[in-house]
Amino acid sequence: MEKPVLDIQNLTVRYGKTCDYCRNGGTLVKNTCPHCKTVWACSDVNVTLYEGEILGIVGESGSGKSTLMKSLYFDFGITEGEGYLRDFENGEVNIFEQSLQKKKYMKNHIMGMVYQNPLLGLRMDYSSAGNIAEKLIAAGQRNFEGMNRRVEELLDAVEILQSRKKEPPKNFSGGMQQRVQISKALANNPAILLLDEVTTGLDLSVQAKVLELIRRIRQEFHISIMLVSHDLAVIRMLADRTIVMLDGKIIEQGLTDQILDDPQQPYTQQLVHSLL
């Protein structure tokens, strides 16, 4: 049996004190308890990700997609749940119970994250090369020449001119910022790449470049990718499997074409029928 690269079990993220009603599975309004107003941002989410696989995540705004991604990247503390990374202690320990230092190790060596908002992923006032080098330094590299070579390699991969590497990302267009973020995320050859709405807001030709880049890095490095997107066409093009989230829960999952061509749940049907 193939061992997943990432295995998340019963992940729950909630904000609030909870009450007897919502703890015992009472009906929530969207994802909020009508009595104590606790927000259940993610409830009981189970995800497995295999090597070289692209897993699509779709769902409306506020359905918990980004919460899931950010908790995997340890940006948010989780309430309950277990997670296992194949490349960390052989997948035998719960990653959410590790020390801050070990979590940092995982972020810097095993995972890469690209945020929807480049402000979260980049330091806008530092040079682009410096942004990428930051990730390399975090992973323990100290050799200037080596880092410089790697930065050049990464900027080439995302088609950003070497002549602009010293410019800070604030001078760049949205699409370029997104590509700098991708190269930063790829800097340490992570096993897992988390992409949160990377193509939103980009014009079509830049979107095409980013999509082609994602396909290429998957093919070349066998990276596993979790891809959150509102754009079902992007999901159809790239994702092998797709999960659909609603109000913090996974309501449907399956092969991407199965989800898009034969949706079972009312929400998924509505979503697919809203396609242009």
Added chain:
Amino acid sequence: MEHILEIQRLSKQFYLHEQGREIKSCRDINFILDKGGFIGIVGTSGAGKSTVLRCIYRTYSVTTGSVMYDSLSYGRLDLATAEERKIIHLRKVEIGYVSQFLTILPRTTAREHVINGALDAGFSYEESKEKAEEMLRYFKLSETLWDIYPNTFSGGEKLRLNLAHAMVKAPRLLLLDEPTASLDNSTKLLVKELLMKLKAEGTSMIGIFHDLEFMEGLCDRVYNISQGSFQTEEAL
């Protein structure tokens, strides 16, 4: 004769939540495909022809029934209930699906598209490139088109590219969903010739076509599907 695919009591219903109604597509479909065989399916629009193919490919989940497939990778398994990971693998390596529509990543040339198909199946880049070029030549796609983005291709060229992409991994089972629907007669003849060649080389196929003339000499058996179930079986 050994069987590669055995379909038993296959039914598919769609439930539309918004309208609260159920749509019955195909029901009680039974047939067997021999290794190296070619089954043709004909029928009016909306009769459920494509549904059968999509149930085999698992684009549609099967409501009831089984789709037993004799795979190289996992032995005999039911495609209707097999794990998703296995289906993904089988699609990359053993089962091809060709329709008249081309789905392609943006900024991918015709040659790259076919190379990607081979890379998915696990060949090295060099091998993939060689195989892809061989396929493009086999399907008579002019070399001047190889490095062009295929959005601008004609229907016939897109179809031949689709076939090249599906065939580059040398699938054991090929599902053809009205591949000739929008082609002129000479291109159709070319496609027929190519399918005959594939059949002679041992690929098992199921195809949906509209004209019986096209199927003559190609299909071993032809099923006529009407209102979701197989009505007649015609030998050609």
